[in-house]
Amino acid sequence: MGARALLAEVGSDEEVAALLADLVRRQRAGELAAGLDLVPAARTVLVDGLVDARELAALSGWLEGWTPHRAPVDEGRLVEVETVYDGEDLAEVAALWGMSAAEAARCHAACTFRVAFCGFAPGFAYLTGLPESLAVPRRATPRTRVPAGSVALGGAYTGVYPGPSPGGWQLIGRTSLPLWQPDREPPALLAPGTRVRFVAVPA
Amino acid sequence: MSAGADGRGGAAVAAGRSFVVVRPGPLATLQDGGRRGVAALGVPRAGALDGPAYRWANALVGNGSTGGSGAAVVEATLGGLALRAAGGDAWVAVTGAPAPVRVGGRPAAWGAAVRVREGDLVEVGAVTAGLRCYLAVDGGFDVPPVLGSRSADLLSGLGPAPLAAGTALPLGTSTPDAGPLHTDWLPLPAPPGELLLGLAPGPRRDWFTADALNALARARYTVSPASNRVGLRLTDGPALARRAGLGELPSEGMVLGSVQVPPDGLPVVFLADHPTTGGYPVVGVVPEPDLAAAAQAAPGTPVRFVPVR
Numbered sequence: 001m002g003a004r005a006l007l008a009e010v011g012s013d014e015e016v017a018a019l020l021a022d023l024v025r026r027q028r029a030g031e032l033a034a035g036l037d038l039v040p041a042a043r044t045v046l047v048d049g050l051v052d053a054r055e056l057a058a059l060s061g062w063l064e065g066w067t068p069h070r071a072p073v074d075e076g077r078l079v080e081v082e083t084v085y086d087g088e089d090l091a092e093v094a095a096l097w098g099m100s101a102a103e104a105a106r107c108h109a110a111c112t113f114r115v116a117f118c119g120f121a122p123g124f125a126y127l128t129g130l131p132e133s134l135a136v137p138r139r140a141t142p143r144t145r146v147p148a149g150s151v152a153l154g155g156a157y158t159g160v161y162p163g164p165s166p167g168g169w170q171l172i173g174r175t176s177l178p179l180w181q182p183d184r185e186p187p188a189l190l191a192p193g194t195r196v197r198f199v200a201v202p203a
Numbered sequence: 204m205s206a207g208a209d210g211r212g213g214a215a216v217a218a219g220r221s222f223v224v225v226r227p228g229p230l231a232t233l234q235d236g237g238r239r240g241v242a243a244l245g246v247p248r249a250g251a252l253d254g255p256a257y258r259w260a261n262a263l264v265g266n267g268s269t270g271g272s273g274a275a276v277v278e279a280t281l282g283g284l285a286l287r288a289a290g291g292d293a294w295v296a297v298t299g300a301p302a303p304v305r306v307g308g309r310p311a312a313w314g315a316a317v318r319v320r321e322g323d324l325v326e327v328g329a330v331t332a333g334l335r336c337y338l339a340v341d342g343g344f345d346v347p348p349v350l351g352s353r354s355a356d357l358l359s360g361l362g363p364a365p366l367a368a369g370t371a372l373p374l375g376t377s378t379p380d381a382g383p384l385h386t387d388w389l390p391l392p393a394p395p396g397e398l399l400l401g402l403a404p405g406p407r408r409d410w411f412t413a414d415a416l417n418a419l420a421r422a423r424y425t426v427s428p429a430s431n432r433v434g435l436r437l438t439d440g441p442a443l444a445r446r447a448g449l450g451e452l453p454s455e456g457m458v459l460g461s462v463q464v465p466p467d468g469l470p471v472v473f474l475a476d477h478p479t480t481g482g483y484p485v486v487g488v489v490p491e492p493d494l495a496a497a498a499q500a501a502p503g504t505p506v507r508f509v510p511v512r
Contacts, residue, residue: 039243
């Protein structure tokens with residue numbers, strides 16, 4: 001992808017997690033430059049900031065020899081997100097799933113999620129872990145303002161809005177956890193690779 | 204109205220030098236080398252769009268490589284900027300788009316270090332060509348860094364807010380190197396009459412029809428007035444058709460210079476405030492050295508792509 005970046009494409013979100021974990025390990029071990037940006041997404045990992053053709057060729061060779069595997073499920077920090085399941089779209093999501101709102105909330109809280117990637121806004125995490133059969137469509141008309149802390153579904157992804165913003169995802173609940181604090185390390189509570197469980201709490 | 208005897212003295216620094224914004228012009232922001240290593244968290248790189256002009260402005264006032272993201276400067280779109288020096292004297296230099304410079308009411312040099320006395324008004328007039336002026340001051344603008352950079356990121360709102368009248372911008376400590384860089388040669392190209400952008404193959408080049416790729420290599424577009432720090436939007440050229448039956452592209456990482464093609468088929472060249480991931484296919488990537496000219500291409504400028512490896 002240009003002279004300074006490589007975009008590696010793999011077969012599934014689990015392989016993205018595994019490739020990212022391997023690249024991060026190599027970076028920590030000093031085999032990859034510390035200044036490289038490793039940007040995971042749905043089916044790809046972007047490596048950006050390569051300084052020259054030699055570095056690019058070396059990484060390209062390593063990527064070609066990389067064997068797809070799944071990331072170990074118990075790897076990564078675990079964050080519990082206390083959530084009030086009272087989102088404006090919870091009833092609609094529950095109807096799509098063929099269950100009551102309470103059952104939909106229990107179903108969502110029973111899954112273990114992983115931050116697949118961030119994007120859209122600083123600290124906005126795309127979480128995988130919901131079965132593909134529970135994927136929901138985006139809202140036909142996006143909301144002009146979604147409150148900070150909204151827990152939402154888009155396709156099979158779960159996301160939590162770090163700040164108020166426009167948004168087209170289905171709102172199922174809310175959390176008061178601060179998701180984005182630029183002076184914290186890391187500034188995003190939900191950085192790629194983090195495991196996440198939603199814990200239902202009363203309003 | 205005056206500071207220390209020689210204007211570089213410790214007294215002036217201790218008093219806290221600052222520049223107070225009198226007129227920000229259409230859009231003025233603080234920029235440095237931008238943010239790195241945080242794209243995975245969804246944070247754009249930001250930073251000065253015209254890298255060479257940014258670096259020369261700093262070099263002219265003696266801001267050496269300070270490590271990290273470099274000294275912060277003002278990036279003034281279309282010029283029209285006025286700042287008043289407070290708390291001490293300073294050296295300033297204006298580069299980028301040519302514009303008349305006045306200091307203390309008198310005409311001053313563009314592209315050179317100029318001495319500014321405490322209380323002086325520093326004015327950058329409307330640009331006479333190009334788009335973005337860079338105003339550097341010795342010591343740099345010393346607002347609190349966010350994630351290692353003092354750059355305003357207009358996509359996600361990180362970093363200092365765009366300049367507004369009345370805001371006092373603190374200056375960093377002047378260094379022993381502060382003062383004019385003596386050079387009679389400044390490698391700052393004129394703003395482009397026609398913008399030629401190299402285009403390396405992008406990761407989703409094969410999403411486009413052969414006709415679209417041929418058209419892209421030959422077509423002339425123009426810079427759209429909807430362009431901004433996020434992207435150079437192109438118009439008045441062929442819409443690039445995707446091959447049939449490919450569906451939706453899952454979101455993937457984007458790099459500086461990515462030429463993304465949204466459903467309307469008109470290419471967008473990603474600049475410093477670009478989103479870190481995107482769901483439209485990238486047909487090609489413009490090499491970073493070509494983006495300085497893109498930062499100075501005013502709306503209406505003709506644009507052509509030149510295939511490169």
